[in-house]
Amino acid sequence: MTDTVESAIKRATLLLQSSSDSAKLDAQVLLLDVLQKPHSYLFSWPEKLLSAAQLQQFDEHCQRRLNGEPVAHITGLREFWSLPLQVNSSTLIPRPDTEILVEYALSLSLPMAAKVLDLGTGTGAIALALASEMPLWQITGVDRVADAITLANTNKQRLGFINVGFVQSDWFSQVDAQQFDLIVSNPPYIEYDDIHLSQGDVRFEPLSALVADDDGMADIKYIITQARDFLTSNGYLLIEHGYQQRTKVHSFFAQMAYTNILTVKDLANNDRVTLAQWPG
Known part of the structure; x- marks a missing residue:
């Protein structure tokens, strides 16, 4: 099972709502770090499928954020x-x-x-x-x-x-x-x-x-x-x-x-x- 860019952000936004006041933005920044792409990529390629490795790294990023770790520490x-x-x-x-x-x-x-x-x-x-x-x-x-x-x-x-x-x-x-x-x-x-x-x-x-x-x-x-x-x-x-x-x-x-x-x-x-x- 994999996600598109759009669906991954939606799923992560729901996950992070309990730990962040900026859940959607956090999800976007974390995914862009995984993809190593500019912000415009999210809107240009919403249907792009994530690879298994990208999805795993994104999920790990989101779990760290769910535990309260700052986005800046996760992305560096x-x-x-x-x-x-x-x-x-x-x-x-x-x-x-x-x-x-x-x-x-x-x-x-x-x-x-x-x-x-x-x-x-x-x-x-x-x-x-x-x-x-x-x-x-x-x-x-x-x-x-x-x-x-x-x-x-x-x-x-x-x-x-x-x-x-x-x-x-x-x-x-x-x-x-x-x-x-x-x-x-x-x-x-x-x-x-x-x-x-x-x-x-x-x-x-x-x-x-x-x-x-x-x-x-x-x-x-x-x-x-x-x-x-x-x-x-x-x-x-x-x-x-x-x-x-x-x-x-x-x-x-x-x-x-x-x-x-x-x-x-x-x-x-x-x-x-x-x-x-x-x-x-």
Whole structure:
């Protein structure tokens, strides 16, 4: 027994409805990974029969998704800023909301050859997105996890960007004494007792990349404090944070003598990124 492309997607959609809010899309992405075809193939060849091997791999993919494993971990890929990035369990899966940080960073008035630092780079998503848009920027991404740096370098090599480099560093610890026009970060900002940590895809992601002490504020405060030694005069710091942390982030930026503090909302109209300038 075998399935057509169309019938396989219908069957998988029904199967995944109990474990996913995007069952049909998940089924489509998983099948395209098996077929190694673009999305248009699903509509061009709906009656195409799957081979026994393809059907077996698709069923295995669906079972993993049924168990809650993220689609990105199953396929090994996630698109961010239209860039196909390899992902694995050593880092967070890049999320669409983080593109807001990239979008706003690109809107800032910065030198043509700006020096940029991405703290906690993970897959390299933010650094690589900025590199793709600003080839003259000199971008450094750091992460304390060696496997994350390996992954970020793999993505860099696949995409062919030459204006970005990655260094293993616990925040600023291995960053040379230099100043940056822009520092960006998507640090851990979730509280340890947040109920969402036991739900959905985040169950399969590294806890150390998600949670922080001090009600999720510890790493944010550390970055805001230390960044003052690494920013140029009027340089910018952009930090992604939880939607309920706006007031605390604003307050700490002000306490640390930053100016022009502004919060940007994400795609769901939640407070998501706060930026400020260091007067120097």
